[in-house]
Amino acid sequence: VQLVESGGGLVQPGGSLRLSCAASGSAFSLDGMGWYRQGPGKERELVAGITIDGSANYADSVKGRFTISRDNDKNTVYLQMGSLKPEDTAVYYCYADDKDTLFTYWGQGTQATVSS
Numbered sequence: 001v002q003l004v005e006s007g008g009g010l011v012q013p014g015g016s017l018r019l020s021c022a023a024s025g026s027a028f029s030l031d032g033m034g035w036y037r038q039g040p041g042k043e044r045e046l047v048a049g050i051t052i053d054g055s056a057n058y059a060d061s062v063k064g065r066f067t068i069s070r071d072n073d074k075n076t077v078y079l080q081m082g083s084l085k086p087e088d089t090a091v092y093y094c095y096a097d098d099k100d101t102l103f104t105y106w107g108q109g110t111q112a113t114v115s116s
Contacts, residue, residue: 001025001105003094008110015114016082021094021107023075031099033070033077037090037112047092048079062088084114 007019023030034049048068050056056068065084070077077094094107 001027001030001096001098003096003105003107005092005094005107005110008092008112010113010115011084012116013085013114015084016080017084017112019079019081019092019094019110019112021077021079021096023096023105027075027096029098029100030075030096030105032097034068034095035077035079036093036095037088038093039087039090042090044093050077081112084112086114088112089114 002024003021005019005021007017009017011017031052032049035047036044037047038044046059047062048056048058048066050068050070052072058066065082067080091109091111093109096105
């Protein structure tokens, strides 16, 4: 399974970005998918996750500003980020859990920078 992310970039505070992560290969047994991020000098943290049936969870720091969704037919997960703050600046990593092998796949990361 390969995860390919897109949608990062530079945005001003208060702006929006939409990240996408498409899974290819043997993606038929993927279950939970979502996003982690790692900011400058910070540890990697969970941003949001979503199960195959659509149940989502969020970090407290992004609740009400970010929305995670997925298209199971396309094996793709999205992260709509709004009301962005400079502290949201980070490399965002997509992940996907395989329910059969219990292995977690990772994307290569996409940079999101919030700055004026």
